[in-house]
């Protein structure tokens with residue numbers, strides 16, 4: 001059996017699916033968390049049920065990526081039931097979509113999610129009345145407290161056994177589901193008499209009718225309870241939503257998060273290195289003892305312990321802390337508040353305030369951040385944000401590496417960070433020329449919530465799993481390759497370039513090679529740097545060039561998928577130019 | 593008058609939404625349509641966005657968009 005979860009953004013579709021099937025989908029407290037269709041399965045009494053999670057949509061007819069994907073799914077797959085996830089605390093707006101789905105003829109199960117929150121803000125909902133008005137089953141549910149899970153499972157069992165009885169029939173055909181038809185001419189206020197579309201056929205007129213039905217239904221079934229005392233969350237929300245005071249609070253929080261991050265990284269490095277020291281010595285000896293002596297043994301004996309130490313001492317703490325901070329930012333509902341506070345600044349860059357979300361996701365890992373640019377209104381803005389992500393924003397692993405290497409060579413972190421900020425400003429200014437000044441910011445702010453430990457932990461695990469599947473293996477392989485280069489004296493070949501790199505960038509040829517290696521993965525470059533002896537000036541320049549360079553391979557792949565090859569080539573070109581320009585400028589500016 | 597003429601905390605009924613740029617539809621989806629009551633909650637400085645209460649949700653509109661929403665303020669009694 002196949003079922004699709006459809007609902008407004010941020011109502012808890014992914015959370016409901018996680019509770020029901022044990023899946024581990026990202027769930028965060030802002031609209032636009034899920035950007036793609038995801039599948040999860042559940043076995044009940046021998047029947048397999050396949051669920052699809054969809055990006056949140058306000059209307060099935062919206063003209064955006066999320067609605068397009070959802071419509072495609074509904075037309076392509078033989079769907080047995082649509083599970084309409086409805087936010088019980090915002091019934092009227094959510095029911096507009098329910099009526100759209102009903103009008104299309106799909107059998108609906110309405111899941112009234114977040115009933116816990118609805119009660120908290122002082123309303124109860126008459127489930128029976130709602131069920132009879134919609135002529136569909138309705139379940140009161142809460143993904144946070146687990147309320148309604150049993151009822152949901154009972155419903156699934158019943159449906160599965162019913163389906164078993166009339167097996168073979170195609171539900172979509174037998175149920176007379178209407179094809180979803182998009183009317184190009186729907187950009188009118190409806191019923192104006194200026195065009196020849198029959199009133200009943202005019203999309204906007206039908207929309208208005210549905211909105212009225214939703215309003216009437218919501219009013220009939222909502223029972224106001226004793227007004228809940230305004231909780232402390234209400235007070236915090238009042239503060240952070242104030243224009244000036246709120247922005248100040250948000251900036252202080254961001255600063256505290258950065259301090260916590262760098263403190264945590266420097267705190268972890270020593271103890272973890274001490275712990276690993278005996279391990280790497282044993283590894284070193286072990287490799288030398290089992291391998292025939294020679295070039296390969298020397299390389300492996302040095303490279304493998306090295307390749308383990310760097311990820312564990314620097315990258316692991318950085319990834320852990322960034323994952324935690326981001327999960328908190330996402331689950332509290334503070335993240336979108338930054339978009340509002342920074343909306344003016346975004347316009348300056350030629351992007352909407354919503355760009356804050358993908359840009360800050362980039363500090364975790366840039367690959368999902370590129371996907372998150374789908375919330376932006378058009379491709380030009382997406383290109384601008386993806387370019388900034390690719391060239392400027394350092395991911396968690398890169399942050400760890402930058403902090404650690406600059407400490408080793410006594411490089412100036414202040415210079416590196418201000419260079420990054422200046423480049424971001426300049427790039428933004430140049431790119432904003434691409435986007436005509438169009439200020440169409442429209443966004444729904446989520447409520448503030450207390451993050452749930454389970455969800456935060458789930459996301460830390462999801463983000464951190466990349467450490468073992470991607471960072472560790474890549475670093476080990478590259479560590480061996482680079483060690484082989486060093487031991488074989490092949491790097492000397494580049495010595496011929498020394499005079500050029502010194503003149504242009506003020507760094508030795510090997511450091512320049514490190515910059516070129518960033519093509520594979522930014523955080524790999526330090527593997528070469530750590531083996532060199534650099535002055536603090538040289539290290540500052542080399543690290544700035546590395547910090548402002550090319551997107552890593554996974555980001556390139558998603559960029560092609562999202563925007564095509566042409567855009568990727570433009571971004572790569574800009575990356576090269578930026579990196580070289582940064583090196584040359586710093587070489588001219590920094591005192592010798 | 594339009595929503596940018598409202599004072600902070602003032603409530604108003606939406607009368608008309610200036611057409612164009614396809615955002616009319618988006619506003620409608622967020623629950624902003626003629627006849628609906630909205631409340632202006634916050635005004636961001638430097639021609640920044642405005643925050644509204646629309647039904648149970650809080651919606652932020654950029655200044656230009658907000659200016660295209662014509663309203664009739666509700667007289668305080």
Ligand SMILES: Nc1nc2c(ncn2[C@@H]2O[C@H](COP(=O)(O)OP(=O)(O)OP(=O)(O)O)[C@@H](O)[C@H]2O)c(=O)[nH]1
Pocket residue numbers: 007008009010011012013014015016026027028029030031032033034035054055056057113114115116117141142143144145331449452455
């Ligand atoms: N209080 C409460 N919070 C909930 C409930 N269900 C989900 N949430 C929270 O609501 C937020 C949104 O949940 P998601 O599962 O990401 O919502 P979604 O509908 O998948 O959102 P999009 O993918 O953005 O459309 C998260 O912070 C959840 O923790 C619930 O039943 N009660």
Ligand SMILES: [Mg+2]
Pocket residue numbers: 013014015026027033034053054055056
């Ligand atoms: Mg989701």
